[in-house]
Amino acid sequence: MRLRPCCSIVTKPAWAVQRLLVISYDDCPLSYLPLHISQSHLPDSQVERHACIFCDDFVLITEGQNVPPELHAQCPSRGIVRILVYAVMAEEAGKPLHVGDTYSEEASRYLAKLADIDTPTRFLFVAFRIPYSPAVGVKLIATPWTDENLQQVEGITAERLRREHRRKGMPESLVEVLHLVALADVRLLVFDSDAPVLNGLTLYDE
Incomplete structure (x- = not known):
């Protein structure tokens, strides 16, 4: 990100x-x-x-x-x-938050590979490894990924950015999660398989 x-x-x-x-x-x-x-x-x-x-x-x-x-x-x-x-989860203002679901670890593997190379600039995010941890971080650029903001900053639409991500082989589940998070104007995302379970988290079918 x-x-x-x-x-x-x-x-x-x-x-x-x-x-x-x-x-x-x-x-x-x-x-x-x-x-x-x-x-x-x-x-x-x-x-x-x-x-x-x-x-x-x-x-x-x-x-x-x-x-x-x-x-x-x-x-x-x-x-x-x-x-x-x-399930991609977080806690905000002391309350559990469910971001979305993916049905495989393919997206995590994809991010891990990106973290070891220079992420293409046009992706509008950067993946990076977190030292001494299995977690992978993502730093998002030009959020929120709305048509209005992306047109102003990058001269593209949100759908065009989606197409660019898919064209480069990004798993559909990762596309959905990143765009959902970016739409909420989140700048920093961490995928951590060792994170503790959040008590009271409400889960929804995708």
Whole structure:
């Protein structure tokens, strides 16, 4: 994310990406929960469409996995993991904020690659690695990405910028998140897989 030239730096609270499992069970609404830390290493292929047990705080995959009895006893509900989402979240003014969802880590890998090279100027953002952390930061330029502002600063429309991002192979999920964040005039975004879960966060289907 780059900053608009000749403007003061405005930073928002750190943003984070949380891996959540979408669980269906009985005739109840879908539940969104994280994997228990003991299974956080499991790849998506060993989680999606697999049987699981869960409680209010976490999920444990039972299909193909050995679950310790003490953890099994904490999970009274059974279900199926339908899909995984990577929720982009933040906290602003002391309140949890849900920015959007993506359905793979492709966007994070894309950003990590950009962080190791010079991001093309016309992207209107710069990706960078954060030392001693797995997090990747993005500095946005010329926000908000509205037609009015982009025409004035860069001589382009928001849709043209979207097309440029897609033309360069940017994952659609990352395009959506960056443009949503830039539209809100956020200047600094951090994708951090180690960020803690935000208590009370409301989640929505994409």
